Structure formats: C-alpha cells, structure tokens
Amino acid sequence: MSDDSAMLAGNRPAPVSNRTPVLSLEHITKRFPGVLADDDVSVDVHAGEVVALLGENGAGKSTLMNVAYGLLEADGGRILIDGRPAGIKGPRQAIALGIGMVHQHFMLVETLTVTENIVLGREPARFGTVDMATARADARALSERYGLTVDPDARVQDLSVGMQQRVEILKALYRKARVLILDEPTSVLTPQEVNELFEIVRQLVDSGLAVVIITHKLDEVMAFSDRIIVMRAGRLVGETRPADTDETGLAKMMVGRDVVLRVDKTPSVPGEIVLSVRDLHVLDDRRLEAVRGISLDVHEGEIVGIAGVDGNGQSQIVEAIVGLRRPASGTVWLRDREITHANPADTIAAGVSHIPADRQRRGLVLEFDLIENIALGDHRKLPYANHGVLDRDAMREVARTRISEFDIRTPSETVRAANLSGGNQQKLVVARELGRDPELLIAAQPTRGLDVGAIEFVHRQILGERERRKGILLVSMELEEVLSLSDRILVLYGGRIVAEFEGGSVTEEQLGYYMTGGGGSELAATPGPTPPDQTRGDHA
Amino acid sequence: MPDHTHFDAPKPGRAGSPVESSTDAEKRFTLEKQRTDRVIRLATPFVSVAIAVLVGSLLVVASGRDPVAAFAALFQGAFGSQRAIGETLLRSTPLMFTGLALAWGFRAGLFNIGAEGQLFLGGLAAAYVGIQVGSLPWAIAVPVILLAAALSGAAWAFIPALMKARIGANEVITTMMFSYIGRYLVSYLVSGPLSDKSGIPQTAQLPPNSMLPRFNTILPFLHPTRAHLGFVIAIVMAVMVWAALKYTTLGFEARAVGYNPFASEAGGISVGSTIIKSLCISGALAGLAGAVEVMGVYGRLFDSFSNGFGFTGIAVALLAKNNPIGVIAAALLFGALSAGAGTMQLEADVSQQLVAVIQAIIIFLVAAETIVSWAVERTRKRKAVAPVAG
Amino acid sequence: MLAEILTPDLFAAAIRLATPIALAAMGASICERSGIVNIAMEGLMLAGAFGGVIAALLTGSIWVGLFAAILASCLLAALHAFASINLRADQVVSGTAINILAVGLTGFLVEMIFGHPGNIGLSDSALAQQVMKHPVPMVPALGPVFDFPTGGSGALGTIWTWIDTIFLSYTPIAYVGIFAAVFLTWAMFRTRWGLRLRALGEHPRAADTVGIDVMRGRWIAVLISGAMAGLAGANLSLEQVGGFSDSMTNGRGFIALAANIFGRWIPGGGYLASLLFGFADALQLKLQIFSNVIRIPPQFFLMLPYVLTVIVLAGVVGKAVAPAALGKPYKAKG
DSSP, rough: OOOHHHTSSSOOOOTTSSOOOOOEEEEEEETTTTTTEEEEEEEEEEEOOOEEEEOOTTSSSHHHHHHTTTTTTEEEEEETTTTTEEEEEEEHHHHHEEEEEEEESOOOTTTTHHHHHHTTOOOOTTTTTOOOHHHHHHHHHHHHHTTOOOOOOOOOGGGGGHHHHHHHHHHHHTTSSSSSEETTHHHTTTTHHHHHHHHHHHHHHHTTOOEEEEEHHHHHHHHHSSSEEEEEETTTEEEEOGGGHHHHHHHHHHHSSOOOOOOOOOOOOOOEEEEEEEEEEEOOOTOOEEEEEEEEEEETTEEEEEOOOOSSHHHHHHHHHHHHSSSSSEEOOOOOOOOHHHHHHHHHHEEEEEEEIIIIIIIOOOOOOOHHHTTTTTSSTTTTEEEEEHHHHHHHHHHHHHHHHOOOOOOOSSSSSSGSOOHHHHHHHHHHHHOOOOEEEEEEEETTTOOOOHHHHHHHHHHHHTTTTTTEEEEOHHHHHHHHOOOOOEEEEETTEEEEETTTTTOOOHHHHHTTTTTTTHHHHHHEEEEEHHHHHOOO | OOOOOOSSSSSSSSTSHHHHSSSHHHHHHHHHHHHHHHHHHHHHHHHHHHHHHHHHHHHHTTTTOOOOHHHHHHHHHHHSHHHHHHHHHHHHHHHHHHHHHHHHHTTEEETTTTTHHHHHHHHHHHHHHHTTTTTTTHHHHHHHHHHHHHHHHHHHHHHHHHHHHOOOOOOOHHHHHHHHHHHHHHHHHHTTOOOOOOSSSSSOOOOOSSSSBBHHHHTTOOOOOOTTTTTHHHHHOOOHHHHHHHHHHHHHHHHHHHHHHHHHHTTEEEEEHHHHHHHHHHHHHHHHHHHHIIIIIIOOOOOTSSSSHHHHHHHHHHHHTTTTHHHOOOOOHHHHHHHHHHHHHHHOOOOOOHHHHHHHHHHHHHTTTHHHHHHHHHHHHHHHOOOOOO | OHHHOOOOOHHHHHHHHHHHHHHHHHHHHHHTHHHHTTTTTTHHHHHHHHHHHHHHHHHHHHHHHHHHHHHHHHHHHHHHHHHIIOOOOHHHHHHHHHHHHHHHHHHHHHHHHSOOOEEETTTHHHHHHHSSSSSOOOOOOOSOOOOOOOOHHHHHHHHHHHHHHHHSOOOOHHHHHHHHHHHHHHHHHHHHHOOOOOOHHHHHHHHTTOOOHHEEEHHHHHHHHHHHHHHHHHIIIIIIIIEOOTTTTTHHHHHHHHHHHHTTOOOHHHHHHHHHHHHHHHHHHHHHHHHHHHOOOHHHHHHHHHHHHHHHHHHHTTTTOOOOTOOOOOOOOO
C-alpha cells in the first residue's frame, strides 16, 4: 500500500464506546430457503468511525447490511437508530432515518443524468414539476463540499465506474445520510481510485458520518478502518482494530483455518505458440473501439495473465478470440489455423475452451440438467450425437464421469443447473470446458463470487492444464489471482497492452500504476498497433 | 449497465452458508428444490382448469342460467355419444397442430401469436395443391399436400423469423401482422383467382384422393362421424415433436436458445439460425392445422374456415406446459369444450363464447404460476421446517 | 386523380383514423416506460368499446358511456397489473390471456344480453327497453366539437375549407388525443411522476432503494394505459362506428404497439407514428373508392396498415432502445 494510505490510517482517536451508537443491529437472524445467511449477529456503529465488515463471499455481510437498509426483512432481531428501536420496513424508512447505502451493483438509472439520479425519489418540485435548477444547484453544492467532483448534467451511462460511485455517494449525502454503507466499494476501482475513495471516506467521517465498509480485502481493511468486524458463515466471529492484528491473523479469522495465499507451481517451460493474436481491433456494443491493436502470444505450458481495470477491453478481447464478437481488424491464429472470423462452434472445434466471466449468463443454461449442460458445445459431435440424433446414454455416461472427476456436489446428474450452488455451478462450467481437452483455455474471471475452497479448486484445475502443456489465457480483475497464477502478465489499459512482465517480477502496486495509464503516455501517443516487442521494452 | 437482476444475498445454497459446509445437506436441499419444482409443474395445469371452470360457472350464474345444466350439457355434447366423441376428436385435431406449433415456439423462446395466419396459408396450399395432385394415388397425394401445407406455413413465418433473428423485431407484433395479411390474402384468393366461380367465396372441392378419410370409412362398423384420419396424424406428429425436442440436436439447440441465448451462443449454437428454424417449424405445424381442416373437414378453403385455432393453440401449449404429449391431452380438453359448446348453447342457453372465457382464464392462471407455487410452498412449509444445520 | 385523392378530407380522415391507435400507443408508452409490457392493448380497447356502448344504451347518456368505457378497460388492465406486478407472471402471456378474455367476454355478454351474436348499434334501444322496461331516447354518437359553416367561394373559401376540415372537424376524443400527446410528453420529461416512471422501467431496484414504491408506480402506469385504451375504444365505438361489433378493434392494439416502438416510447412520438398508420388507413379507404379505376382488389388495400407496420418495425427496431427492465418481473424483497 502507498504511503498516503498508511498515513491516513494513522493514530486516530478511538470512538468512545459509551456513546450511543448511531446504528445498532441486535441479534439479527436472516434465513433464505436452505441457507441461514445471518445467525444472531449484533453490530454497533458509532458516528465518526469507519467500520470494516470483513468476510468471505456468502459470509452474510451484505445480507446483514441489506437488512439494515430495509431491502431485506430479518427473521429475528431488531434495529436501533440512536438507541431507539426503528421499524425499518423498507429503504424509504431507512433513508428517512439517515441510512445510506452504496451497493456493489450500482443502483443508478443509466439513462438519466447525474442530477436526476441524485434527486430521484426526493425531487425538489413545484406543482409536480421537477425544479431542475434547484436540483442542479444542490448537487453542485454537495459535490463541492465533499470534493466529489462530477458533472451534474452528464448522463450516468457515459461516466466511468469511479465517477458512478461518486454519484452513489452523493445520492446518500443528498438524503442526509448519517450512516453510509459501502458494499465492496473497491472491487471495480483502480488502486489510485481506491485511495481517492478512502480520502473521501475520511472526510465524511471527519464531518461526523459513520461509514460501514463491506469487504473481503485484507489490505484495505488494515489501511483504512478504525474497527474490524469479521463474519464467517453467517456468524460474527471476531472484532479487532488494525493495530491489534495483521493480515495473516485476519485471514485466519475470516476463513477459519490457515490460508496459503501463494500458489505453488513449478517454473514455466513454454513450448510452441498456441495462440497468436496480431494487431487486433474490436468494437464494443456502442460501436466504439474497445480493443485498439493488441498483439499477444500464448505458448504451450504457459499461463498468460491479463491484468486491468474492468472495462478496458478485456471482455471484447475474449469475445473476439472465442468468436462471440467480430473483430474490426487484425488476426487470431490457433497454432497454424486462422480463427479470426471463426464463430464459437468453429473455435470450440479448433480446440478453444472458454470459462466465461458470467457463468449464469454465458456459461450455463440454468434450466438444463447437468447432462445437457455438459454436452453443450459438443452436442453435435460424437459421442453425444450422430447425424443430428442425440445419444442420451452416452451423454449421461460422460456427465457421470465429469461429475466425479470434478467433484461436483449434486444428488444426481438430472438435477437442473439452477439448483446447484454458485461454486458447483462454476465447477460444472470448468468440468465441461476442461473435459473437452482443449488446446487453449481462456479463463475470464474464473473465481468471481466463489468461496476459498472453490477458488483453490479452480486454481488447481488451471494449473493442471498448464502441467498438461496447454496454453492458458487468464483474464482477471483480481490482481492477486493474476500475480499468483501467471507466468507472464500483460497490463491492459484503454484497449492496449501497456506493459508486460514476467510472473513474479512485479508487485501489485507496479501493476496498478500501469493499469491506470501510468507510464503509458508515450505508448498511447504511438499511432497504430503496439507490437509485443515494443511493450517489452517498457519493463519497469 | 449494472445488472440489477443480480442481487447479492438471496441466492440459495450460496457459498459459505452453514448448509453448504455439509455436502449431504446441500444435496438434500438441491433435491428438495428439484422436487418442489416438479410438484408445481405438474399441479399447475389441473389447478388452473379447476379454477377456470369455477369462474366460468360464476359467469353462468351471474347471467341467470344454471351452471350445472350448462356443464352437463357441455359434457353431453362432448362425450355423450359416439357422434359427440367424434366431434371432440374432430375439433381437437387442428388444436393439436397449433398447440404443437406454439409449444415448439415457446420452447425456443418465441411467441408465435400469429399461428392463425400460418394456418390460413397452410389451408391455402392444401386447397391449391390438393386439386393439382388429385389424380395421383391417395398414398402419394396426401403426403405431398401435407408437405406443401407445412412449407407454406413455414414460409409465412419466415419473414417474421428473419426480422427477429437479424434485428430483434418482436415476433409477437410481426407474426400478428402477417396473420392479418394472410387472412386478407386468402380472402382475395378464394373470391378471385382460386374461386370455384359459384359466387360464394370458396375454392373448388378437393378430389377424393386428396382427402383425409373419415373414421367410419376406414372402420365401417363405426357410426357415421366427422372425425378423420387427421387426428391420428396429429398424434403421430405430437410424438415426433416430442422425440425431436428430446433426441435431436435441432431440439436441443432450440431449447438451449429458448432458455439462454447467451450461453447457447457461447456453446457454439447459432442463435439466429435456431430462431429462424424454430419459428419456421412452428409455422409448418400451424400450416398442417390448416391442411387437415381443408382435407378432413370441408374439402375446400373459404374465408372463415378456422375457428380461431391458432389462438386456442396458445392455451393448448401453455396448459400442456409446452410438452408435446401434454399437448394431446390439452387439445382434447379444448376440443371437448368446443364440441360441447353447441349443446350447451342449445340446452342451457349459455353462449358458446363461455369457452373462450374459460380458455383465457386458463392461460392467465398458467402464466401466473406463482398462485399455484405459492399454494404448494405453503403446504410444504407446514409439513417440514427448513433444514438449518448447526 | 391525385387531386381527387389528396383532399383535405384525406388528412382529416388520417387524424380521425389515427386517434384510437394513437391513444393506445400513448397508453402503451406510459405502461412500458414503467417496465410492464402491455400486449393487451387490443383487448383493453375492445373492452372499452363494449363497455361504452352498453352503458350508453343503459343510461341513454353518451357521457356515462365514455366513463364506462374507461372503467371497463381499467378493470381488465387491473387484471394485467395484478398478474404482472403482484404475481410476476409472464407479461406477454398475461396480455394474451386478456386479449382472448376480452373477445370471449364481450361476445358472451352480447349474446347473453341481446340473445344474438353480432352487432349492436347505439340506436338499438332493445337493451334499454328490456332492462328498464321503458323506451329510452336514441343515443346519438358523439359528434364533432366544432360545427362551422364550410365553403364560400374563391381562394379564401378553399383555405377555410382546408382549415375547417383539418383542424376543426373532429369529435371530442380526437381532440383529447392531440392534447394528450402534448401533455403526456411534457409530463414524462418534466414532472416528478415522469422522472420516477422512467426510473421504474430502467432500473426498478434503483428506484426501490431510493424509496420509490415500484409496485404502486407500475400499477398506476398500467391503469393509465387502461384508461387510454378505454378512450381509444370509446373513440371507436361511440364516435366512429356508433355501436359495437365482435372484435371491432381489428388489430389496432397491435399496430399501436408498433407505433409506440416507432415513437421510441415517447407519447408524442407514438402519436406522430400513429398518424402514419392513420394516413395509410385513410388512403386505402379513399383508394377503394377508385378501385374500378385502379383495379386492385380491396383486400390489398385492407392489408396496407399491417404491411406498413411490418415495414416500420423492420426499419426502426434495431435503433429504438426499449426501457432496460421492460418485461422483467420485479421482486421487492428476498
């Protein structure tokens, strides 16, 4: 972490514990069908402090805060505001009582302007018409007061993710929030934007707000919080202060056992080139150039990681390679076969497997059972089909084999994919894609939303493919994942590769520098394609 | 665009929950969910029909008639005699085809609301080709006519299919528009170029070799009936459609696209061509409905030869939950309602339109499946407390 | 011949014939902006047309008829709202059910009340006599709002004829339509209600999290579309036809949906798009008069509005962006 952040986390006065907490959650219990999300959890939040709510995916942090914000109704327990029981039936009451929440998936209406989003639900109005002049002035005043600069007349869909987050915070402030809940606020930000965010948070806390940050990132918790509350499997397992613990201790508390944060792997011995991309240009849905001349190679037995902030062309690169999106220009070769304009059926046949970033949208047909999901993509070929007729016995056989090979926990192979847990759904995708024995594996965000056990499993599978001398292209927003798995790391910024590193030769901070356009200025000025040898000269 | 359908918490069985920590509990939960799904799927059609009949009775009472007499007459008209049963089979025949048409569409995520138009075009092809091939032997003529009708129905669905696949034009509007266009086209043709010159807007009578024989022609010991061989063809077709959906890559791809076009695309399925194929298959099945009416019932084509079979097909498919075998049962139900409606009108003085009302209520209830799932969930909750591991 | 076709009458007829489509298109734009697909416009219009005629016959008052038209179609709209909003049913299927229900129910009621299927005219007071046991004066259809003497000779007279025909010849609901186009467009983009409405259809959860009642907002939008469909039906039965006949809406509800898309979910846009259809309809009616000259069978003219709808959809669909949450059921709490 940078010096700035360390300074910010400096010796702050501890909140006085005998003051009345501004928000108290007492014995909150919340059930979902088959899941006890929160089990008798009590949390106090005081004005003027940053509370970090730390835990793995599914630990119950977001559920707890959604209860506080009125989005979910608790099955047991009560909520107190300023020591008085608050009957929070919905966000409306929560807002009125001074609770604001910035969700992980932003709650912004993209087609509306910044001002419209800020005032929505509490519009200054005259005889039913929205008084836009007042609204705009209010929005501007708020953003100046807290240093949250953003154009009040811009449409939200045209803003960067970091800017959209500011709009979300302004929305809460406009509603006079005294408690601000931020759900995984840094997952979409660059390291620099993260620092800016925490400066803003500091300012808010100094002006008397309480801030709750839901997160699973240990370094951020250590750097920015006053108090850390750790949750695991729906229960509160500990409370501490950054000064009294370290990352290893927190990790153990969070997961419940010792965690090896590093992945063991043998040194890479790259073989022949499997994937070769040259000067690839790809347009996005809005017909803007999202990938601006990328060249890269993936060799046998090599994991090439692409690091970058979401929205810098990652999904377009992946879609172009697997045939889901037509490149504007450039070439893609798989060994000695050109697949530039191949469709997904062709790329699958050529030996490309693809673990898509969004398993529920791109990866699985949730209404299909496991058998059909495993056949998907190979369903026209033997042994699954012969001349257009499916061999369901063969399909079932393969499915059974995959289920045991990849340890998919299911009562039977005829269960619908929708009825599996998230981790098992991802295993299902991995089982299908690796079961095909591909030449090249493209893994996009392969561990998003998974718990530690499932993450380890997926990582082991990816490394296994590397052992089997496959080429692997890994795209991930999680720097830790890119750093621990990759033999070579490419940094993507603004649709270009702005830096290339050997695995193990680089730190998160260095990557972060390039991910935000640092050092890329002379490259960005270079017209046309950026061949890989040119980027290689750019080593830090 | 942030995906707002994605919500952090309520994914059951999500990682890290106490249940998940135990594999057995997780498996049990998955199984439980699967079972609940199945119960709801099976119960919905029956509950829907029951409620629809109940609401229908209330309407009859409100209009001052006797609902018991009305439904008794309806039953009599549908099943009371060999002739009545024949009428039920007769009327369920086109409904099986249109029901299958809609079911295939729904499976592929397409709502072919304009099946009625494709039915008209199928009837048109049957009436035209039927005369042309009348000199051929029956065993050749009939398959040729059916094929022509299927192609004609498919062709009428092709432009909406193309528009859907290429630019995403809503097929509900386009097929509906083509349905109106098709009916005016038929109206023109039967009063103009294809008219039998009798002054009545209709085509000439088909030669016997182009007709589907009645059951009592095939089996002389039966009482005279209007039910014809088309009924058997419909049943065979239902089984074929069932097999095609389950055992062919064509059906596999149609279902995949219907459930999730994005995953299908990533799985190497061409979504556009699957949409085109599926809507055309749907159109072909609807075209066959028109053909069996022309070849089995009237022997010719005229303006109003369809009794809204294309629209009733929607109810048939929905009630059958898009299962081709279920379509047979649902079509028989609606065929019976339609056959009995006349008797009901005569004996209980209740408008035949009551059948349409019942149909609509059934569609409505099947769509609002949550009513049934809510009831099922409630009874299950009472039986068992949700498993919460320690 | 062109001069005989392009008369002021033609343009007036275009606006007159566009009115029911436009009212329904504007209703659909409100409804769909809230995120609810309303494919039931056809059925809602039919229910409105029917309710209007029955009530007018029963009471002898055309104004009660108008009110009943709106009420009847709002009742069916409420059914759609309940299914799509509260029960989270498939909105297209629910709409289809309502379309079939409207045809069946109106047919059923016509037969049960009048003892025969088919047409009922506003001047047919059999119903009133039967129900009220005494004759009721004939109910006239709603006539034009303005009634100026036309004509005069010379250029001024011609200009006056054009102005009078094109601007001042309509029945009340036609003027309501023009007013609604302006008012609803303004309301959608300038009022608090409009801002919230647009938020509902784009991102209901965002609206929910800032305390906007999604269910209520969507209910209101669906009911407004019901009221607009009721007006459209009343325009057809009480102003244009002067009676009710089976399935008299004849696909106008579906054309309205296309007009709404063409108008990009903006009420004013929907109105203008409907004028295109109204013009096509007026033109085909006019051309039928000349059918002995042109020698094209009338069926081809009758096809024109439907063909036009397909062409319009083929041209604009790719470019028009629907509200992001359109057709997706919203679940408030977990």
